[in-house]
Every structure is written in structure tokens, then in C-alpha cells.
Amino acid sequence: MYSRVVEEALRKAGVDVGDRIRIEKNGEIWEGILLPRPEGNPDHIVIKLNSGYNVGVRYEPGVKLKLVEKKKPKVEKKLEETRRGGPNIALIHTGGTIASRVDYETGGVSASFTDQDLLSSVPEIFDEANVSSRLLFNVMSEDMNYKHWKKIAEAVFEELQGNLGVVVAHGTDTMAYTSAALSFMIRDLGKPVILVGSQRSSDRPSSDAFLNLLNAVRAAKLDISGVYVNMHDTMSDESTALIRGTRARKMHTSRRDAFKPINDDYVARIYWDGRVEFFQEVPGRRDVEPRLDAVFEPKTALVKIYPNFNPEILDFLIDKGYRGIVFEGTGLGHLPLNDPEFGLLSSVERALDEGILLAMTSQCLYGRVHPYVYTNLRKLSSRGVLYLGDMIPETAYVKMGWVLGHDASLEKAKEMMLKNFAGEISERSTP
Amino acid sequence: MYSRVVEEALRKAGVDVGDRIRIEKNGEIWEGILLPRPEGNPDHIVIKLNSGYNVGVRYEPGVKLKLVEKKKPKVEKKLEETRRGGPNIALIHTGGTIASRVDYETGGVSASFTDQDLLSSVPEIFDEANVSSRLLFNVMSEDMNYKHWKKIAEAVFEELQGNLGVVVAHGTDTMAYTSAALSFMIRDLGKPVILVGSQRSSDRPSSDAFLNLLNAVRAAKLDISGVYVNMHDTMSDESTALIRGTRARKMHTSRRDAFKPINDDYVARIYWDGRVEFFQEVPGRRDVEPRLDAVFEPKTALVKIYPNFNPEILDFLIDKGYRGIVFEGTGLGHLPLNDPEFGLLSSVERALDEGILLAMTSQCLYGRVHPYVYTNLRKLSSRGVLYLGDMIPETAYVKMGWVLGHDASLEKAKEMMLKNFAGEISERSTP
Known part of the structure; x- marks a missing residue:
């Protein structure tokens, strides 16, 4: 080579x-x-x-x-030795770039990530904790859907028992969707659940896999509870950032520091040497009994609005029996309403008449939607379109699917959409 | 009050x-x-x-x-006086927040922006240039569509004659879509066309309307050509930033510095006192004859992909005779392909078989899509899905509508999509 x-x-x-x-x-x-x-x-x-x-x-x-x-033959016993003592941390593998690693013997890339693989590639994690690996499945994250979310939620739920925290290794493409799903699907979560991935596979010289994984294990030991994403926060190998699971978004196709918190600060920065710097207060560990609430309504849509968006697309979703639609509107939460050809008002009204849950987010991503600034917004809001404050579109979509999975009344569903479950929506602080 | x-x-x-x-x-x-x-x-x-x-x-x-x-009665003659001398700049009003201003007499908000209104609210612009106002229409930008784009392009085209530059006052919600449309619809553009808006209406103490408008007029006098957005670049009233029309994106619902260049630098910063600082080289003025090429195919769609996205939505667009679809894929340009329920491969193949133009961008917004990194991407690319490099999704959508408006062959359309017309796509510089 x-x-x-x-x-x-x-x-x-x-x-x-x-x-x-x-x-x-x-x-x-x-x-x-x-x-x-x-x-x-x-x-x-x-x-x-x-x-x-x-x-x-x-x-x-x-x-x-x-x-x-010279290279030493693998010492099978070493794993057992390192495992004595230290807190228990569960590591659940679901696939993605982080699960691909070079095989020292063949130079090929292997997809599995066993305890033994971990030991040879990131031995430092065993200094941090007694890490047990579990290969749940091996799916690139662009292929993940709500069925995978449910399986991951179930696995995490099981591993919460007997472990100080749970790390989920996941492809980066849809990691933020999954982190949102887990944020809702496990209730009364008194321990940390840390999602981690890598932008460069571990067989590349510039891989971020090692530090991300090491710091994910460190994060799983912290006195925090809830679901977080842990990924590089700069281009260097200095530190990773912990981002709230409902606020993380992949904001770059390839950079190692691709994940950013939207409408939120980083929760903490974890340095290569294990130092942790917190940027905000998050709930600590709580001695509570977690509940699995892994439901999802796949007849939920996320619809990005753009000029010339044809109302026929919205009508199609209504015809197909969709139960909820999250709009990615423009600016403060606008839809084109008034144009005879492209105005969406009558389709929106039809959807509301049929009891479909409609909610508004912004394609700006940053900032809040606000129904009272302009006439068009008041029109939508007064007719029953929910304005989701500073919730990001992807999280809003995942949340709506979860909310509708409960088969509650429309009123109850609206109430749940606006209630803060996992830091996904914040009170308006400034006008 | x-x-x-x-x-x-x-x-x-x-x-x-x-x-x-x-x-x-x-x-x-x-x-x-x-x-x-x-x-x-x-x-x-x-x-x-x-x-x-x-x-x-x-x-x-x-x-x-x-x-x-004490307040002086309005001096009607003053407009004529200030107008003597100075370069000619055309200001086209299309509506939006910037077009709303407080009426000193009544305290009410008036929607029009006549020469006289301008004189009383931003008299400084007449020190910069001989500005002539033209009210094209008064539409909040969320209601704009390609018909408006064509009208604006025609008006700009007319005003290029006899003016040093053209300023277009526009609502901010879809300003970046319009700036992309104008970037393509006016060819051989040897002068600057500056889009400007405001995030806070000019009757609010914190309005950004005045500096934005003043600096837009200043930008229209610069030795540059092409279409640009000029908006606040910080929260303060210090300066505005000039952003390439194909790279601008509204990245905050309410902040004054909402517009950011994506995968590009600012072109220039213009300070309150008129100083200009350039961050990159852009084409200077050219003595060329502009051509109006204001075509658009409304049967073009922008489709954001998310987990559980149902293939039936893509099938519907095919059934409805859409001629082109821009995907906002995940990460480097992924679609879910392999899942029996949510995999899009067969729908994508059907679309390609029917001669529909398919192209890929990323919902990450920042970075490039890249068809060769992963197997799934090679699958899509080898079957004919175009990968649009670092073009942002909204610009890709506008460009595709414009390209398809030419009714050329599919091969020619693909060639146009990948050709750089207005800085919308750049050569890959780093791996």
C-alpha cells in the first residue's frame, strides 16, 4: 500500500x-x-x-x-484484566463510519467493533470504565428509520440497568434525528445516554473516532442525565463537545466539527486529557425508574417550503392520511398564503378541518418562529397551526411522530408538542 | 403612544x-x-x-x-436639489419589511416608499447618488414566486440602462431565493445589482433599514458586477456585508445579522462611514450588453429528506410530471436506499427512467456533497443523480427551475447544472 x-x-x-x-x-x-x-x-x-x-x-x-x-500477539486476557474495577458503561454499536476500522493484519476495513477491537484501537477507554460492547445492528445512518430508533431505545433502556451510562455509536448523517428520538422515547431518564460517531473512519490518519469515543465514555460517567451528542467541537484533536440531543444538528458534510447546537449552547467541552468545562446547567443524575415510551407515527411529514411550492403536494399528504405535518417555513414561520396559484391557505384549512396536526418551524434554523409579527402569521396561528418557538425542524418532526404515536386527542397532542420534554423548546426570553 | x-x-x-x-x-x-x-x-x-x-x-x-x-414643513423642492449631480442609481421596491415606515404625522405605518419618503427617512442616500425610486409591487416575500422573479428581473434589466447600478428592496424571507433567481435570469451582467431588506421595520428603534439601504446604494456604486445581498453583518449598526447572490442564506428568524454566506466568504464589508473592505475578488464592472433570460419551470421541486421519508411522496412528484427534483440529502448527499419500506432506490430509478433531472445537495448546508465516499452514494451517482458540489439547496432549486425553463435536452440541462454561472458552485479545492 x-x-x-x-x-x-x-x-x-x-x-x-x-x-x-x-x-x-x-x-x-x-x-x-x-x-x-x-x-x-x-x-x-x-x-x-x-x-x-x-x-x-x-x-x-x-x-x-x-x-x-515488534508487534505482540494479542493478549486475550488483557481485556478481563482492564475490566476489573471502574464503573460499568455500556457501548451499543449501530453502525456508521465509527464502526469501520482498519484491520492491522490485512489492511482491510472491518465493520464490527467487538470488545477486542476496541481494546486494540482505543485502549484508553478501559482506563476510564469497564466498557461492555453490544453490536445491535450495522446500519449506515442514512438508512435508519423509526424501527431502528425503537430498537435502539429498547437496547438503551435495557443497558441503563446495571450501567452508569450508555454510549451509542451511530452514523453521523441522521445521528441528530436519533438523538432526538431517544430524548423522547426514554422517559424519566436519570443517567446520561451519549451518542457518538465519527466523520472520518478510524482507518484514516485524520480520524476523529478515537477522541470522540474516549470522551463519550467519559461523558457517560458525568453527573448528568439525558441524551447528548458527543463529537469534535473544533478541527483539532483537542476536545469534543457535548450537545443536547434535541438541539444537535449536523451542519457540515465532512468537517470533524460538523455538529452544532442550534438555539442552545454547548452543554460541555471535554478535553483530550479528561478535563470537563460546562457551559450551562443540565439535570444531574437522578435515582428514577426509566420508562420506555418507544412509539412513533410514520404518517408524519416534514415539509420544507420554498417559493413555487405547489399546494398539490400538501393536498397529497392530506389525501394519503398523514396525521401530522411539520412545516419548515420561511423567516418567522411563513407559508405562501395569498397567491391564487401557490397560496397554501385553503390546503392548510382543509388539513386542519380533517384534524391533521400542523406545526411551524423555520428553515432559518436559528431563532424562533413567532405568530404575531405579521398578518400572514396571525392568519395561520389563529386557524390552529402550532408555532413551535425555537424548536429545530428535525427535532420537531421527530417529536411530532412520537407525540402522534400515543394516539391521544388532537388537543392533547398539541399540548404535548408545546410542552418541554427534553430541552427541545425554550421559553421566549427576549422580545 | x-x-x-x-x-x-x-x-x-x-x-x-x-x-x-x-x-x-x-x-x-x-x-x-x-x-x-x-x-x-x-x-x-x-x-x-x-x-x-x-x-x-x-x-x-x-x-x-x-x-x-420645531418640525419644518416638508420642502418639496429639496428632492430636486439633492438630485443634481452624482451617479444615477435605480431603487426598485418590491415590498417587505423595509418598505414599511412610520408616518411622522399619524404615527401609522405606511407601506409605500416614494422618493419623498426616502428623502425624509434616509436623506443620506442622496449624498451618495441620484437615486430614482420605482415601486414595482408590494409583496411580502413569503408570497413571492417565479412570476415575481421574472418581473423583478425585467425591471432590473430595464434599469440597468442609464444607471450605474440597481438596488432591489425586498422582504427578507425569500430574498436569497430571489437573489439566486436574478443571478441566473440576467446574463452578461456588467453592473452591480444589490438586494436589500430589513429585519426590523423602519418604525422600530432598532431598525436596520437605514444603514442597509444607505450601504446598498453605496454598493451599487462599487466597481463590481453581479447580484449581491447587502444586510447587517453584526448585531451592531457598524457595518453591512455584501454576500454573493447565490451564496446568501437567511440563517436567523429575527436577528439583524441573519444573512450569512454559505460555503463562501463575505464579498465585502461596508462600514457606516462608507469605507469598504473586500474579502475576496469578484468581477469588476464590464462594458457588456446584458441579456434577459427570465425563464423558469415551476414543475421543479426541492425535497428535503429525513428518516421515514415515504417513497410515495417522490412517486407522486413523478406522477405529477415534475421535470426536476433537487434533494436535500443527509451528510455527503445520502438518501435512504436499502430499507424495504423506506428505501428510495426504485423510485429514484423510475424518475431517472422517465427522464427527470435529479440532483443532490446536503441539508448540512455547509460543505460539499461527494458521490464517491460511500457505496450508497456511488449507487446514486452511477445511476445518474447529479452531485452539486458545494451548491446550497435553495440556489440549486432556483437554478434547476431556470435551467429547465430553457427546454433543452436532459444532457444539456445536466451540463448547465454543473457549470458555474454566478459563483454558485466551486471547484473542489481540498479533498
Whole structure:
């Protein structure tokens, strides 16, 4: 996999993949385990540092390579040893990039993440806790739906018993939808549930998997309760951020610091050395009996509004028996209402007449929707469209599906939509 | 409208609405025109400063009020006088918050924005240019559609003749959609077209209307060409930012600095005193003949994907004869493909078989979609779904409607979608 020149230099130094190697270049020294070169420049020697991070060092004439220690055969017993003592933390694997790792033997990418895999790739987590792994399924998160949410909620619910906290490893694409779902589906949650993923698979030199996972385990030990997302908060490998599960949103396709809290602060920053800095108060651990409330109504839609949005699309959802619709309106929560061709007022009225739950969020993402500023908004609000304050569209959608899963009356459903269950909606503080 | 205490103090000082007043409080002094109190705390005396900004000063015992000058009757001739000399700039009004202003006589809010209105509310713009106003229509932007876009494009096209630049005053909700539409609908644009709006109506003390409008006129005089949005770039009244028309997005429901460039830098910052700071190079003025290319295919859809998105919605769009669909996928551009109930692969294949143009953007907003990272993406891309790089979803939707409006072949339409017309798509610079 490495270039011919690099392979030759490694051979001369007697270093094989998996061995501990020392690289000296221009006075700088790196030491770590030699990894197979999975992609990118074949002149970069990639090693795994003691810190758990990978680094790629460009090989040039003059670079010195030295074998430090030959690879040791895996010590099966070590897992048992590290597991003695320390708090119990459950790690549930559901798939995604974080679940893919390089196999030191073959250089291939393996999808499973067993205890043994964990031990070899992130041994530091066993210094933090007695971590038990459970492979629930292996699904890339773009393929997840409410059935997966229910299974994850059930697994988390089971693992809450006997563990100090639960970590859920998950693909990043829909992680924030799942974190919202878990926030609602497990009630009276007195312990932390931490979702974690990685933007770069762990076989890439720049992977964020190690620090994210390590800090997720650390987060699961904190005196907090509720569902959180734990991902890198900067481009560096310094720290991760804990974000409330109902406020997290993936805001970049590829950057390691893709997850941002929307209309909320970070809950905490966890540094590489384990220090924790809190930015707001969140509920602490509570000695309560959790309840599983894993219901969801799939006949719920999230509809983004845009100029020329055709009312026929809304009519179709009504015809198809959808029970609830969350709009991603414009600005403070607008829909086009008055245009003879594109005005949505009559379709909205029809939906309301048929008892469909309609609610408004904003495609701006940041800020609050507000039904009283403009005439058009008052029209919608007075007819019964719920304005969801500063709730983000994706969370509003997940919440509505969960609320409608309870088969309660429309009035009760509206009441639940506006009630704060997990930090998803806040009181208006400023006008 | 003011509290009884304030009304009494104003009466004693002999100050009426419209008069120039001096307020002294705790050693600080404000001087300006007394405005009627439109909303908020009735103990705040609201005046319009010389700078054009409004300020509210809380009245308390000890605050000194002094009449500086009684309101003068409007000088009709002044407009003609100020208009002599200076470059010609056209200002096209289309409605929105910026078009609402307080009437000093009645305290009511008036919707029109005539030359005379402008003169009394933002006299500074006549120091900058010979501004001619044109009221095209008065539509709140949530009600705008492609027919309005065409009318605005036509009006801009007309005003390009004989003016150094064109300013379009527009509601903020869909301003970024319109700026994208104008970016495509006017070809060979050798002058600046500046969209401007306000988040707070000009009758509110915190209005951003004045600085935005003043700086829009300044921007229209710059040596740049193309379509830009000019709005506040911070919470303060210090400066506005010029954002490329295809990169602007309203990212907050109410803040004055709601507009952000996505996957782009600001083009320039314009300070209150007229200084301009550029952050990137943009095309300068060019002596070219503009062409009006105001076409749009309304049978184009923007579809945001979310977990449990039902394939029946996509099938409906196919049944209804939609000619193009822009997906807001997850992450790097994913759709759920493989689930027996929610997988979209067969619907996507059906759409492609029927010659529907399908393209992919990301709901992350920031970053690029990329078809080669994961297997699911390769599946979509190899079957003909276009990946639109770093184009933002709303711009991609507007562009697709414009492209399909040309009734060209599917191949030609694909080629146009991937071609950069107005900075809407950039070459991949980093892996």
C-alpha cells in the first residue's frame, strides 16, 4: 500500500505493519504503531500515537526509521484484566463510519467493533470504565428509520440497568434525528445516554473516532442525565463537545466539527486529557425508574417550503392520511398564503378541518418562529397551526411522530408538542 | 403612544413628534427627531439621530428634554436639489419589511416608499447618488414566486440602462431565493445589482433599514458586477456585508445579522462611514450588453429528506410530471436506499427512467456533497443523480427551475447544472 520507496525503507528498518516504530525527521520525533496506508499519499507513513491519534509523516531522504518493538500477539486476557474495577458503561454499536476500522493484519476495513477491537484501537477507554460492547445492528445512518430508533431505545433502556451510562455509536448523517428520538422515547431518564460517531473512519490518519469515543465514555460517567451528542467541537484533536440531543444538528458534510447546537449552547467541552468545562446547567443524575415510551407515527411529514411550492403536494399528504405535518417555513414561520396559484391557505384549512396536526418551524434554523409579527402569521396561528418557538425542524418532526404515536386527542397532542420534554423548546426570553 | 409621564414631560418642553429634541441623561446627550412610540416600553423616548439610526432613551426623573427646533414643513423642492449631480442609481421596491415606515404625522405605518419618503427617512442616500425610486409591487416575500422573479428581473434589466447600478428592496424571507433567481435570469451582467431588506421595520428603534439601504446604494456604486445581498453583518449598526447572490442564506428568524454566506466568504464589508473592505475578488464592472433570460419551470421541486421519508411522496412528484427534483440529502448527499419500506432506490430509478433531472445537495448546508465516499452514494451517482458540489439547496432549486425553463435536452440541462454561472458552485479545492 505504501510507495515502493517507503516499503523499501520500512523493510530495511525491519518494521512491519503493527510494529512500534520511531520516525525522526528534521529534528522531530514520532513514535507509534505502524498502520497500513489505507488511502492518500503513499509516501506518508501513518502511525498511531500513544494518544490514540494517527499521524502521517511524509517520507523523504534523510528521514530515519527505527524499530522500537515488534508487534505482540494479542493478549486475550488483557481485556478481563482492564475490566476489573471502574464503573460499568455500556457501548451499543449501530453502525456508521465509527464502526469501520482498519484491520492491522490485512489492511482491510472491518465493520464490527467487538470488545477486542476496541481494546486494540482505543485502549484508553478501559482506563476510564469497564466498557461492555453490544453490536445491535450495522446500519449506515442514512438508512435508519423509526424501527431502528425503537430498537435502539429498547437496547438503551435495557443497558441503563446495571450501567452508569450508555454510549451509542451511530452514523453521523441522521445521528441528530436519533438523538432526538431517544430524548423522547426514554422517559424519566436519570443517567446520561451519549451518542457518538465519527466523520472520518478510524482507518484514516485524520480520524476523529478515537477522541470522540474516549470522551463519550467519559461523558457517560458525568453527573448528568439525558441524551447528548458527543463529537469534535473544533478541527483539532483537542476536545469534543457535548450537545443536547434535541438541539444537535449536523451542519457540515465532512468537517470533524460538523455538529452544532442550534438555539442552545454547548452543554460541555471535554478535553483530550479528561478535563470537563460546562457551559450551562443540565439535570444531574437522578435515582428514577426509566420508562420506555418507544412509539412513533410514520404518517408524519416534514415539509420544507420554498417559493413555487405547489399546494398539490400538501393536498397529497392530506389525501394519503398523514396525521401530522411539520412545516419548515420561511423567516418567522411563513407559508405562501395569498397567491391564487401557490397560496397554501385553503390546503392548510382543509388539513386542519380533517384534524391533521400542523406545526411551524423555520428553515432559518436559528431563532424562533413567532405568530404575531405579521398578518400572514396571525392568519395561520389563529386557524390552529402550532408555532413551535425555537424548536429545530428535525427535532420537531421527530417529536411530532412520537407525540402522534400515543394516539391521544388532537388537543392533547398539541399540548404535548408545546410542552418541554427534553430541552427541545425554550421559553421566549427576549422580545 | 408614550406613557402619561413622558407625554407630560414632552408637553412641558414644548416638543411634538417630528421636532428636533435634545435629551440629557446622566451626563449623556442625544439629539434627534422625536418619533412616535410605535411599540415596546412607553417610557422610552425614541428619536432619530443624525446618523439615521433610531435610539430609545428611557425617561426617568432628572432626564432633561429640550426643544432644539420645531418640525419644518416638508420642502418639496429639496428632492430636486439633492438630485443634481452624482451617479444615477435605480431603487426598485418590491415590498417587505423595509418598505414599511412610520408616518411622522399619524404615527401609522405606511407601506409605500416614494422618493419623498426616502428623502425624509434616509436623506443620506442622496449624498451618495441620484437615486430614482420605482415601486414595482408590494409583496411580502413569503408570497413571492417565479412570476415575481421574472418581473423583478425585467425591471432590473430595464434599469440597468442609464444607471450605474440597481438596488432591489425586498422582504427578507425569500430574498436569497430571489437573489439566486436574478443571478441566473440576467446574463452578461456588467453592473452591480444589490438586494436589500430589513429585519426590523423602519418604525422600530432598532431598525436596520437605514444603514442597509444607505450601504446598498453605496454598493451599487462599487466597481463590481453581479447580484449581491447587502444586510447587517453584526448585531451592531457598524457595518453591512455584501454576500454573493447565490451564496446568501437567511440563517436567523429575527436577528439583524441573519444573512450569512454559505460555503463562501463575505464579498465585502461596508462600514457606516462608507469605507469598504473586500474579502475576496469578484468581477469588476464590464462594458457588456446584458441579456434577459427570465425563464423558469415551476414543475421543479426541492425535497428535503429525513428518516421515514415515504417513497410515495417522490412517486407522486413523478406522477405529477415534475421535470426536476433537487434533494436535500443527509451528510455527503445520502438518501435512504436499502430499507424495504423506506428505501428510495426504485423510485429514484423510475424518475431517472422517465427522464427527470435529479440532483443532490446536503441539508448540512455547509460543505460539499461527494458521490464517491460511500457505496450508497456511488449507487446514486452511477445511476445518474447529479452531485452539486458545494451548491446550497435553495440556489440549486432556483437554478434547476431556470435551467429547465430553457427546454433543452436532459444532457444539456445536466451540463448547465454543473457549470458555474454566478459563483454558485466551486471547484473542489481540498479533498
